[in-house]
Amino acid sequence: MADRPALLAEPVRELDRRELHASVSDPVMESVTLLTDVMSQYPDAVSFAPGAPHESFFEGVDVARHIESYVAYLCRERGMSPARARRRILQYGSTPGLINELVAGVLRTDEGIDVPPEAVVVTVGCQEAIFIALRALHATPDDVLLVADPCYVGAVGAARLLGLDIRPVEQRPDGSVLPDLVRVCREVRAEGRRPRALYLVPDFSNPSGSRMALPDRHALLAAAAEEDLLVLEDNPYGFTAAPETKLPTLKALDRGGRVVHLGTFAKVCIPGVRVGYAVADQTVRGPDGRTRLLAAELAAVKSMVTVNTSPVGQAVIGGMLVEAGGTLRAMVEEKSAFYRRNLRLLLDALDSAFPEDLRARTGIRWDAPEGGFFLVMTLPFEVDDAVLEESARDFGVLWTPMSHFFVGGKGGARQIRLSLSYLDDDEIEEGVRRLAAFVAART
Numbered sequence: 001m002a003d004r005p006a007l008l009a010e011p012v013r014e015l016d017r018r019e020l021h022a023s024v025s026d027p028v029m030e031s032v033t034l035l036t037d038v039m040s041q042y043p044d045a046v047s048f049a050p051g052a053p054h055e056s057f058f059e060g061v062d063v064a065r066h067i068e069s070y071v072a073y074l075c076r077e078r079g080m081s082p083a084r085a086r087r088r089i090l091q092y093g094s095t096p097g098l099i100n101e102l103v104a105g106v107l108r109t110d111e112g113i114d115v116p117p118e119a120v121v122v123t124v125g126c127q128e129a130i131f132i133a134l135r136a137l138h139a140t141p142d143d144v145l146l147v148a149d150p151c152y153v154g155a156v157g158a159a160r161l162l163g164l165d166i167r168p169v170e171q172r173p174d175g176s177v178l179p180d181l182v183r184v185c186r187e188v189r190a191e192g193r194r195p196r197a198l199y200l201v202p203d204f205s206n207p208s209g210s211r212m213a214l215p216d217r218h219a220l221l222a223a224a225a226e227e228d229l230l231v232l233e234d235n236p237y238g239f240t241a242a243p244e245t246k247l248p249t250l251k252a253l254d255r256g257g258r259v260v261h262l263g264t265f266a267k268v269c270i271p272g273v274r275v276g277y278a279v280a281d282q283t284v285r286g287p288d289g290r291t292r293l294l295a296a297e298l299a300a301v302k303s304m305v306t307v308n309t310s311p312v313g314q315a316v317i318g319g320m321l322v323e324a325g326g327t328l329r330a331m332v333e334e335k336s337a338f339y340r341r342n343l344r345l346l347l348d349a350l351d352s353a354f355p356e357d358l359r360a361r362t363g364i365r366w367d368a369p370e371g372g373f374f375l376v377m378t379l380p381f382e383v384d385d386a387v388l389e390e391s392a393r394d395f396g397v398l399w400t401p402m403s404h405f406f407v408g409g410k411g412g413a414r415q416i417r418l419s420l421s422y423l424d425d426d427e428i429e430e431g432v433r434r435l436a437a438f439v440a441a442r443t
């Protein structure tokens with residue numbers, strides 16, 4: 001056999017993970033991969049881990065029809081020919097988005113958020129909205145991001161990718177963040193740095209399921225004005241509130257231009273098209289005295305991250321909005337009732353699997369949120385990734401350790417997050433039975 005050329009015979013060069021960006025090895029990144037790995041390793045386990053929508057809702061989705069509804073809308077409202085409208089959907093799109101007018105319309109009708117279409121940036125899921133907002137708002141290493149603690153891992157992860165300094169602000173079980181917010185702002189200022197923005201999920205937070213009461217929303221906006229702080233309000237789960245108990249978003253209450261509102265069509269419509277949005281109607285003044293909306297600055301960042309959100313995906317969501325008559329109320333009512341029913345099933349199953357005398361003896365307890373995709377359960381022992389693995393392997397049930405969500409890793413040692421969105425009735429009941437067996441074996 002002929003000698004191989006010397007170049008091919010050289011050993012393959014390995015890269016040292018320590019020479020990659022620190023965020024790659026950050027525990028927050030690993031928490032997502034860990035859960036995916038455990039789920040694929042134990043495919044028969046009942047998983048209370050993913051916060052994904054229930055797949056029965058995908059049955060009524062007809063992607064081709066939704067696209068055609070959007071094409072018809074473009075022809076009707078913009079005077080385009082069908083061929084031109086279809087070309088628009090297949091071409092690169094404008095960076096701020098194609099369906100901004102429809103999104104602004106639905107926000108006005110359904111949420112009382114009254115902003116012009118130019119204040120909306122359509123993003124690749126809410127995740128990109130978080131990322132570009134964090135990038136645009138943090139000017140120097142002295143700008144500090146405050147996050148409600150425990151916090152959605154996607155927000156912490158995005159901040160880590162960007163190398164931002166993060167400070168936790170305790171979000172209590174009732175959803176409030178005051179007075180810790182004011183204390184942290186003052187601490188940051190005492191260091192000669194600037195608390196730039198607070199990220200939080202006021203409605204049925206991921207992970208804790210907590211919801212901020214109306215007086216606390218007003219108090220937070222007042223504190224934001226006092227502390228000269230912006231608020232990044234992430235709202236994927238507000239739609240799950242019963243209509244009579246729905247609270248206004250911070251953005252709907254915002255009179256001082258403090259709130260950048262982040263949203264998604266993943267939970268109300270479908271996640272597979274990856275369409276979310278940022279609402280940023282703040283005015284930004286340039287050095288030449290000219291002004292433009294913060295949304296335009298976010299779009300500039302977006303142009304260097306994803307160029308534009310898939311126009312095909314936007315056409316699907318646009319078509320759904322057109323077909324729904326510019327309001328998602330009917331869809332929201334159906335889906336929120338479904339998720340609240342799942343929540344009740346989970347609470348009932350927990351009640352019967354963990355009777356009151358057992359709870360009194362062991363300290364086992366759980367929150368009873370009024371909506372959302374998640375609830376937090378407290379166990380009589382500490383849990384970590386190894387215990388999760390044991391639960392999956394020996395008892396066939398998966399959950400998420402709450403410690404994954406505490407910034408800096410402190411907190412939630414005895415707590416788990418249970419997601420209720422993705423499972424069928426019998427899976428919820430069976431999953432809770434398995435959870436009870438797992439807890440009994442360790443108690």
Ligand SMILES: Cc1ncc(COP(=O)(O)O)c(C=O)c1O
Pocket residue numbers: 051124125126127128152154201206234236263264265266271275276
């Ligand atoms: C609080 C929160 N924000 C954002 C997202 C991401 O949303 P999207 O799928 O639109 O990127 C999620 C997804 O689970 C979430 O829980």
